[in-house]
Amino acid sequence: MIEMLSAKEIESYLIFLKEQEKSKETIEKYKRELYDLLKFLSQKDLTKEVLILWKTKLQNNYSASSVNGKLVAANGFFSFLGRHDLRMKLLKIQKEIFSKEEKELTRQEYIRLVETAQKKGNIRLSLVIQTICATGIRVSELQFITVEALRKGCAEVNCKGKRRIIFLPEKLQRILLRYAKNHSIEEGHVFITKSGRPLNRSNIWADMKKLCREAHVSPEKVFPHNLRHLFARTFYSLEKDIAKLADLLGHSSIETTRIYIMESGKEHRRRLNQMRLVW
Structure with a gap:
């Protein structure tokens, strides 16, 4: 069972995305999001409780759509690791009927x-x-x-x-x-x-x-x-x-x-x- 997140797992996942023929832009985005998560964790145990704290911090600093983009990157990574228990629910976004x-x-x-x-x-x-x-x-x-x-x-x-x-x-x-x-x-x-x-x-x-x-x-x-x-x-x-x-x-x-x-x-x-x- 993985208890802490490491750059090695992230790099393995990025190789996997490349093999899945994901676009260069998508891979770069996921890399950026996952290394930001790694920085947040910094010696913390990789638990659902800690990830919920990360999600809360994101909600206080980013728009709902941006938060969901980061959660999608993290969830895909956790699925790759076989840690489905760490996946987080996306934020519900009310559908807008008019553009800004x-x-x-x-x-x-x-x-x-x-x-x-x-x-x-x-x-x-x-x-x-x-x-x-x-x-x-x-x-x-x-x-x-x-x-x-x-x-x-x-x-x-x-x-x-x-x-x-x-x-x-x-x-x-x-x-x-x-x-x-x-x-x-x-x-x-x-x-x-x-x-x-x-x-x-x-x-x-x-x-x-x-x-x-x-x-x-x-x-x-x-x-x-x-x-x-x-x-x-x-x-x-x-x-x-x-x-x-x-x-x-x-x-x-x-x-x-x-x-x-x-x-x-x-x-x-x-x-x-x-x-x-x-x-």
Whole structure:
């Protein structure tokens, strides 16, 4: 019976996740969460009572969804160890029917971010923002935007064990091909660092945050995944086809897609007023 948690067990679990073909991002997240748990335990016995104390501490410092993310990582690890008795219940989260206005990126704000990046001379960032928003891809999927994909007009994305085709708008295709030519990128990844490595999430996230003040956009709204949400809302407003949108976004469940197209309370009030049912 394991009485204390060790880095050796964590590393074994990470190898297991890799063998299960989990994404690099998922493995990094689990690694971060489990080593934080290891730090909390620090010479403490690995018991359910101690873990409940950890869970309580998390609840006092993080949102419910963040706490659940950490609990999922821990529960998966305990199952791997055969310690099902240590698994913890996830927090119950009341389903929200409206999105938070303070976190919803508008089309006008998106345009200001693009224009600000251009004014600052960061053409690469401007194109990264436009590529994510115009295609709906995840930031981790930018690696599939290659010169070869640009020439074909579509990219084949392989993420989380699923393959899907992402079509590129013609205007974006032309702009990115011109960008690649101007930067002597003849093959492979279009968005790369000075050393030739593909841009990662942290590079893009940090660069986007630098645009906030000059673009007059709240920092809470400025992160790569919010561009994907704007794509989803824009597509749905035109097509009203949630099943097709789920396929485009690479979602296994339409319930996940519903979160992306959730309207704000402000928008709902506007629709109520338009109904004119009060005589």
